[in-house]
Amino acid sequence: MPPQISTTKKYSEIINSTSPTTYSWAVDGASCRVTYVMAAQDFYGFVNYIMGDVLFDAAQNYKMIRRVPLSLPEFPWLYATRITNFQGIAIDGRATTDSFANFDAFWQLDKNIPRYAGVYNTYRFTVEYTTRPYRILDQTNIDNFGVVMRNQWFVKTDAAGPVQEVNVPFQDSFEWTRFVTVDEQPKPELLANNLGRWAYKTTDGIDNTGPTNNAALTTQDGSGSNILLTKSEVRIKWWFIPYSIINNINFFNAYNKVNSTKFFWYKAGSLLFKNIEINSYSSPYPIENINYSTDASLMMNSYLKNRYCDLTFVFERFDLPDSSIGTLPAAQYNALNGKIRAGHNLMPSSQNLLFYYVETQNQDNFQLGLPVYWGYDMRQLFSFNPYIAP
DSSP states (O other): OOOOOOOOSSSEEOOOSSOSOEEEEETTEEEEEEEEEEEGGGOTTHHHHHHOEEEEEGGGTSEEEEEOOOBOSSSTTOEEEEEEEEEEOSEEEEEEGGGSHHHHHTGGGOTTOOSEEEEESEEEEEEEEEOOSSOOOOHHHHHTTOOOEEOOEEEOSOOSSSOOEEEOOEEOOOGGGSSEEEEEEEOOEEEEOOGGGOBOOOOTTTOTTSOOTTOBOOGGGOSOOEEEEOEEEEEEEEEEEEGGGGSBHHHHHHTTOEESSOBTTBOTTOEEEEEEEEEEEEOSSOSSOOOOOSOHHHHHHHHHHTEEEEEEEEEEEEOOOGGGBOOOOOGGGTTOTTOOOSGGGEEEOTTTSOEEEOBOOOSSOGGGOOBSSOEEOGGGGGSOOBSSOO
16 A cells, blocks of 8 residues: 655745755655745644644544644655744734634643734744654545454353353454554563473483483472473554543453454464553643643543553563464364463473463363453454543
8 A cells, every 4th residue: 555645735845946855865764854834824733734633533432533644745655753943934013912812722821921922924844754663544544444343252250150251342443554563572481391291211220320211300300391482572552642542441351361363463362461551742732721620530631632642562472383282172162252272372281292272170061161361352452442431
């Protein structure tokens, strides 16, 4: 798919016999600086128009709505990242700040706002464009995915009978297709193995000081063997989202679960959701007025709506080649959707060093057993389901 292009007709690029626009190219990306002029009436809202913005629409069940940042027509993979050198260049006199609607609206933010301000007919500013580390799709592309419902299986709390699965379907937001990066770092782990399954292999009578043939290892011989598990840490970063996302019940539902379906290129059961890291920052332009009500919840919601953040979902990956996996239960488990018979739900047997599916023991009814980790469709992490409606 070609880069998403967002160009402007509001602002005019300054040109000359020698172009003031400059470009820079490197093995780790590219950048560009373009200087524009604009009329005073186009001032308000220009930051969000150039840099892009994002919000959750409560009227559409908290669907995320994005405006992609401005991009260059010549090099549409370069997107606006910073605005610098903002200057008025055509003076139009002086006016009281009371005459500006935005000064009135945000008057409570700072009692020391100067009562007078210079007014200009035209402004000049520079926009810095850079490559972005993630895929950018505009809202139309997201909407074109349509309404797709996914199954999400939970364990019913009543455990008196067989394990009861409750399906709570969710609508896929497809936000995992944009503004997301994936990084992986190998982190191998050693797992202690059962001593009782290991025996010495030697020839009796040849070495009288050593063990006899087939003698079992005991605790006196040390701690036994260790099996190397080839694990890694997967970090999936979701960039530039409203800070109110932290009030999301989907995050807590996903903790201590494995992916129930293929997620990006990771097979079902291979990713264990462990943690979330939050990097929050202020909005470059106020999204809405600060609410100074004595109602603490209104003040907090106002605070949340004026900040953005980047979220990093931290997973532990454990994936095995088919040659390391023993026979797995099949037919009787096919209708049990939350029991993922792969990845983190497999344990090694010291009898043959192959990995097998394990769950809590119940010899009379296989339906009563629970796996080490229940499954969760991790695509729901990218949908907003607030604990408390903001």
